[in-house]
Amino acid sequence: MTTGPDRQAELSADELRDSGGLRNLALSRGEVDRSTERRGDAAWLAAAWADPGTRVVVVEDGQALVRSGEGPAELVFLSPAEAPEGVRFLLGTDAGGVVYFGVAASLPPPDGEQVTGLGARPISLRQAGPLLSDRDAGLMTHAVALGNWHAVHTHCPRCGALTEPELAGHSRRCVVDGSEHFPRLDPAVIMLVTDPDDRCLLARNAMWPERRVSILAGFVEPGESAEQAVAREVHEETGVTIGGVRYVGSQPWPMPHSLMLGFRATATGSLEIRVDSDEIAEAHWFSRGELRASIASGEIRLPPPVSIAHRIIESWYGTELDGAW
Ligand SMILES: [Zn+2]
Numbered sequence: 632m633t634t635g636p637d638r639q640a641e642l643s644a645d646e647l648r649d650s651g652g653l654r655n656l657a658l659s660r661g662e663v664d665r666s667t668e669r670r671g672d673a674a675w676l677a678a679a680w681a682d683p684g685t686r687v688v689v690v691e692d693g694q695a696l697v698r699s700g701e702g703p704a705e706l707v708f709l710s711p712a713e714a715p716e717g718v719r720f721l722l723g724t725d726a727g728g729v730v731y732f733g734v735a736a737s738l739p740p741p742d743g744e745q746v747t748g749l750g751a752r753p754i755s756l757r758q759a760g761p762l763l764s765d766r767d768a769g770l771m772t773h774a775v776a777l778g779n780w781h782a783v784h785t786h787c788p789r790c791g792a793l794t795e796p797e798l799a800g801h802s803r804r805c806v807v808d809g810s811e812h813f814p815r816l817d818p819a820v821i822m823l824v825t826d827p828d829d830r831c832l833l834a835r836n837a838m839w840p841e842r843r844v845s846i847l848a849g850f851v852e853p854g855e856s857a858e859q860a861v862a863r864e865v866h867e868e869t870g871v872t873i874g875g876v877r878y879v880g881s882q883p884w885p886m887p888h889s890l891m892l893g894f895r896a897t898a899t900g901s902l903e904i905r906v907d908s909d910e911i912a913e914a915h916w917f918s919r920g921e922l923r924a925s926i927a928s929g930e931i932r933l934p935p936p937v938s939i940a941h942r943i944i945e946s947w948y949g950t951e952l953d954g955a956w
Pocket of ligand 1 (some may be wrong): 791809901
């Protein structure tokens, strides 16, 4: 068995999408090469933008135009000449050599326009993610993430002056002090906790409507490991002490700029739940049978399949489950 870069090259697309056992998470399926080595190559970028075969996806406030009809849903791509003015970023190059860009701008008018075609409408990544092909889901996730970052990083955090995009839209530089700023990600942990009887802990956030439940989650704090964040969040929110933290997979969640890191953990002490009522309205242990019955009766609703939460719950449960937030 080889190691290092050779091994990476040998990984199949399926293996690359197999995120720690959670296969084909809706937003972790991208298959277009990111062409990172081209981001500083002005001549290559100009030639790609001049090529009418280059495909451009426009994003605005986390939405893109998606065409859905008879077949699978598809992103609406424009040629560079058709694309509106806006912050432009290189998304990558596919196996056929087609180059993809994103542009953060107002979405083109959807229906009835020659340029976008019939059946196109603006939809959010949360809705579009599960409907799109691997290629399009990856491109939209990448484009929405960069669009969201550019939208709120127009000014230098050091001196307050304007910043300008660089590296094909993958960094910004301050026009006054020259400091360079890269896209920010907020790492968040999301974890399924089980008790010694293999029941799982589900909770309802205080901001959610009745019946909606999920596994616990929270942001990683500065100076904290992901595993420490898992233990802290579970204890803060439910009073339960855990151990045996293990990573199960990750999914980008650029709404607006999170990376969800999925974990399993086991309760090590008392199973008594004391919720932090500021954050959590209620939390309960569910056996598989209790979960099935509670979903069937409408007593609880799980998060939608696009979420890593849904997929982690399914991986514990053993088969697919209905999610109907
Ligand atoms: Zn500055």
